[in-house]
Amino acid sequence: MPKVPYAAYLRVYEPLAAFPEPERSHWAGYARRERLPTAQDEVRAALAALIARPVRVAPAAESADAFVATVDGVVCVCPWWTRLRSWQALGDVGHWLMPQAVVDLALPPGARRSAAEEYDRWREHNPDARPWIRSALWHVPVRWFALFADEERIFRKAGDGSGPGADEPALVYRTPMVQARRRVARGLRTVREAMPEGPMVEALTDVGRWLEEFHPRSLVELDYGGLIYTISEDQLAADHSVAEVTEGLAALAAGDVERATRLYEELTDRWLTIRERQFAS
Numbered sequence: 001m002p003k004v005p006y007a008a009y010l011r012v013y014e015p016l017a018a019f020p021e022p023e024r025s026h027w028a029g030y031a032r033r034e035r036l037p038t039a040q041d042e043v044r045a046a047l048a049a050l051i052a053r054p055v056r057v058a059p060a061a062e063s064a065d066a067f068v069a070t071v072d073g074v075v076c077v078c079p080w081w082t083r084l085r086s087w088q089a090l091g092d093v094g095h096w097l098m099p100q101a102v103v104d105l106a107l108p109p110g111a112r113r114s115a116a117e118e119y120d121r122w123r124e125h126n127p128d129a130r131p132w133i134r135s136a137l138w139h140v141p142v143r144w145f146a147l148f149a150d151e152e153r154i155f156r157k158a159g160d161g162s163g164p165g166a167d168e169p170a171l172v173y174r175t176p177m178v179q180a181r182r183r184v185a186r187g188l189r190t191v192r193e194a195m196p197e198g199p200m201v202e203a204l205t206d207v208g209r210w211l212e213e214f215h216p217r218s219l220v221e222l223d224y225g226g227l228i229y230t231i232s233e234d235q236l237a238a239d240h241s242v243a244e245v246t247e248g249l250a251a252l253a254a255g256d257v258e259r260a261t262r263l264y265e266e267l268t269d270r271w272l273t274i275r276e277r278q279f280a281s
Helices: 023-031 039-050 082-095 100-106 109-125 177-194 199-211 225-229 233-238 241-253 257-279
Strands: 007-015 066-071 074-079 133-137 153-156 170-176 219-223
Touching (some): 023 066, 066 219, 082 109, 170 177, 177 241, 241 257
Antiparallel strands (some): 007 219
């Protein structure tokens, strides 16, 4: 099995018009490069940082790379901002499902403290900074599924494409920002009315606020990323988690709490089974 981060990614691609100068000119020139980096390039860069000695919790400088997509003739970019994402990921260390001794071996406490202090100093001068990419280890958060529709699902079997990674399966969803915002707002309203104290209220509020930070003509993408190495191709082909969340929210809106609860439990149980594979030897 390839040594890659077993993570899923939620990305936002913003049009060049969303960036102030000189960033706009930089990304415009960047998008015209003959070869643009792929997700595998980002993975290789992340792995190189992980094996560095001494351990680097975050890169010394911010990444100058980005993913590029063309949407209705408009060039959109998704900056990696690896350094900021690394700092923010420190907040998730306490939620890792592994012994503290293993965590401390991978990321020594002293290195974590130094990185946290560095992040605090940086944040003082960049209070409004936010990443264009969110990631989740060993699963896809249920709230991410609420942003998409099943017809936006793009599944590729191994060997069905060309270029880097074409020999591997892939599962991606893409939707316009306006649709993502509309769906998360509708889902949040439904959940608040049915179960205002449930965990999905806070989860949908969080992702909704994040989406509001971006240009309204952006593109939102959910990529199963490294999770393709934990799920068989047949299981990927059969995975319609977005459709299940859509059905669950519709049941909740119709007052069928029992059906909505059953769908939610079935979905979360299936993803918990995948998440527990991180402990397989």
